[in-house]
Amino acid sequence: MTELTISELVRSLTREVPDFPEPGIQFKDLTPLLADRAGLAAVTAALAEAAAGADLIAGVDARGFLLGAAVATRMGxxxxxxxxxxxxxxxxxxxxxxxxxxxxxxEIPAEGIDLAGRSVFIVDDVLATGGTLAAAHRLLEHCGAHVPGAAVVLELSALDGRGVVAPLPVTSLHLI
Known part of the structure; x- marks a missing residue:
């Protein structure tokens, strides 16, 4: 048996839910991936590799919290x-x-965390239309952070979210 690529692993552990949250939407559920020890470890390692050199990981509400915390722990x-x-x-x-x-x-706290001059890498679960990721990028930069890039587990390429967040470099572990 050959080892799966990270993209194949993400695909194999992503559940598709038709007509959720509304008719016509094919929801991509990453819960099985996050619950799989080997899957979570592989995704965490790949996201951490993309974030190499960052001082801080920003995880976007809500699944980005789980991924961001795992990546930050791995990176120290x-x-x-x-x-x-x-x-x-x-x-x-x-x-x-x-x-x-x-x-x-x-939102992020306005007190207790100084982002000025820090390298803050964004982690999220899915890049779809790009609005959330672009807003996170602007928010962090308005607070003085340098944002070298972002990484997501899954990118829905037909929605062109990458075009919305450009020129921010984005690493996607699996493209659909």
Whole structure:
């Protein structure tokens, strides 16, 4: 038996859920991947390789928290949770971004963490339309961080999220 590539491993451990959260959507559930010891270890190693040299990992709400914490632990860095709006006590730094029907906000604490001049690498689960990742990038840079790149487990290439986040370099472990 041959060893799977990281892309093949992600594909084999991703569950497809038709018509969720609404008809016509093919939801990509990474829960089986995260629950698999070898899968989680391989994904963590690949994401950490992409983030090499960063001082801090920023995990995007919510599955990015799990991945970001695993990557930070492997790298010996800290992890910063980039939260959805309204989840943190004030004061916060925030960045609003467009959704298909409305807007959303990402936040990080405004006190207790100095990002000025730090190299902060973004980790998330999926790159779809790119709005969330682009907002996280802007938020971190507005706080003085240098963002050398981002990495995701899964990229839905037909939605062109990569074009939205350009010129930020993005590493994807598996493209669909």
């Amino acid at each position: 860095t800290g992890v910063l949770a980039v939260r959805k709006g309204g989840k943190l006590p004030p004061p916060v730094h925030s960045e609003q971004y467009a959704l298909e029907y409305g807007t959303a906000t990402l």
